Amino acid sequence: MTYFDTIIIGGGPAGMMASISACSCGKRTLLLEKNKQLGKKLAGTGGGRCNVTNNGSLEDLLAGIPGNGRFLYSVFSQFDNHDIISFFEENGVALKVEDHGRVFPQTDKSRTIIDCLERKIKLLGGQIKKQCQVVSVKKDKQFIVKSTDDIFTCQQLIVTTGGKSYPSTGSTGFGYDIARHFKLKVKDLEAAESPLLTDFPHKKLQGISLEDVSLTCGKHQLSHDLLFTHFGLSGPAALRLSTFIQGGEIAYLDLLPQINPKDLLEKIQANREKSLKNALREFLPERLAAFFSENYGCKVKQLPGKKLDQLLQQIKGLPIPITGKMSLAKSFVTKGGVDLKEINPKTLESKTVSGLHFAGEVLDINAHTGGFNITAALCTGWVAGSSHHY
Numbered sequence: 001m002t003y004f005d006t007i008i009i010g011g012g013p014a015g016m017m018a019s020i021s022a023c024s025c026g027k028r029t030l031l032l033e034k035n036k037q038l039g040k041k042l043a044g045t046g047g048g049r050c051n052v053t054n055n056g057s058l059e060d061l062l063a064g065i066p067g068n069g070r071f072l073y074s075v076f077s078q079f080d081n082h083d084i085i086s087f088f089e090e091n092g093v094a095l096k097v098e099d100h101g102r103v104f105p106q107t108d109k110s111r112t113i114i115d116c117l118e119r120k121i122k123l124l125g126g127q128i129k130k131q132c133q134v135v136s137v138k139k140d141k142q143f144i145v146k147s148t149d150d151i152f153t154c155q156q157l158i159v160t161t162g163g164k165s166y167p168s169t170g171s172t173g174f175g176y177d178i179a180r181h182f183k184l185k186v187k188d189l190e191a192a193e194s195p196l197l198t199d200f201p202h203k204k205l206q207g208i209s210l211e212d213v214s215l216t217c218g219k220h221q222l223s224h225d226l227l228f229t230h231f232g233l234s235g236p237a238a239l240r241l242s243t244f245i246q247g248g249e250i251a252y253l254d255l256l257p258q259i260n261p262k263d264l265l266e267k268i269q270a271n272r273e274k275s276l277k278n279a280l281r282e283f284l285p286e287r288l289a290a291f292f293s294e295n296y297g298c299k300v301k302q303l304p305g306k307k308l309d310q311l312l313q314q315i316k317g318l319p320i321p322i323t324g325k326m327s328l329a330k331s332f333v334t335k336g337g338v339d340l341k342e343i344n345p346k347t348l349e350s351k352t353v354s355g356l357h358f359a360g361e362v363l364d365i366n367a368h369t370g371g372f373n374i375t376a377a378l379c380t381g382w383v384a385g386s387s388h389h390y
């Protein structure tokens with residue numbers, strides 16, 4: 001039985017950063033990861049480029065974390081997105097900021113980020129054990145952590161096993177079992193940042209991707225990029241809206257939110273000698289122009305005023321019935337998790353089990369894609385690792 005000051009279960013962004021901060025505090029640290037590689041889910045973010053954080057203000061961060069972002073005030077006062085950016089730059093990773101504040105490594109490769117975190121852990125003397133699946137955790141005077149082949153003991157245990165979405169990446173919900181074992185409440189799990197399902201004619205629109213459109217449902221209006229897929233809608237605007245709806249609603253898509261209806265009418269009429277399809281191609285992708293003009297093979301000037309009004313209404317608010325969302329396993333993020341009432345927001349330690357900390361998506365925190373979940377994971381990881389309150 002080898003003793004460590006701190007053991008961290010789960011080598012995603014939260015676990016890797018917890019390991020770095022624990023080592024920086026001089027703790028003898030072990031990081032356990034069941035996969036062959038660290039950061040498997042992280043590697044797939046941002047289309048494989050690793051959307052490592054978002055460079056927005058504190059207000060932007062809180063708006064990007066609709067699931068209990070306010071719990072993170074104290075965490076962000078200790079370590080925030082700007083500290084993440086400084087961390088990577090100080091450790092030799094050049095970053096760049098793209099649309100909507102999304103931050104990526106300049107290499108456009110997730111490996112750059114994961115290698116940097118792994119190198120730093122090793123440089124600070126932290127131990128990493130890969131292909132090591134933890135199967136049980138107990139507490140006597142110290143924590144006893146059992147993996148398939150070993151037993152370890154520690155004073156501080158940090159659980160960073162992630163949520164329960166995309167289980168093929170390793171996040172299968174084991175951390176919730178640890179919480180329940182110690183009699184901590186776990187809030188019901190739900191799919192968040194889910195692609196939306198619709199019966200809308202996807203065949204005709206499948207594959208069309210749109211930049212900065214606006215999707216509205218009830219009081220929720222989300223402006224971002226959108227993708228028509230074979231099952232319905234994906235892309236950030238759809239994923240964000242999914243947090244607020246269940247299915248059975250109608251979402252309205254404004255394809256040109258930058259132009260008001262009056263200006264749009266004038267622009268279309270300025271092309272009155274053109275066919276409707278060619279006039280619409282001035283503002284819309286070709287396949288959408290074809291979709292809207294399929295019943296009107298005429299020139300703009302031949303289109304009855306009433307039809308033009310209807311067309312404008314459709315372009316500014318295309319009704320799309322949402323029939324449901326993807327399952328939790330196929331959603332990007334898990335809503336629910338370890339109940340925050342159980343957790344000290346300054347240290348991320350359990351209020352009832354001393355030395356037991358949780359960080360990352362295992363907590364009942366869910367954020368929009370765009371770097372906000374990863375920010376929450378890295379920052380909570382840092383705070384849990386640096387805690388001395390046990």
Ligand SMILES: Cc1cc2nc3c(=O)[nH]c(=O)nc-3n(C[C@H](O)[C@H](O)[C@H](O)COP(=O)(O)OP(=O)(O)OC[C@H]3O[C@@H](n4cnc5c(N)ncnc54)[C@H](O)[C@@H]3O)c2cc1C
Binds near residue numbers: 013
């Ligand atoms: C396709 C995709 C794209 C995404 N894009 C974005 C994005 O653009 N922006 C954004 O902010 N977020 C994005 N996310 C969400 C983001 O990746 C997660 O919120 C983040 O990785 C959570 O970090 P974590 O460290 O808490 O958990 P994870 O990254 O899930 O890591 C948990 C680790 O724990 C390990 N583990 C679990 N159980 C055990 C055990 N018993 N023993 C040992 N190890 C164990 C797992 O193998 C895993 O490696 C995306 C998610 C997906 C699936």
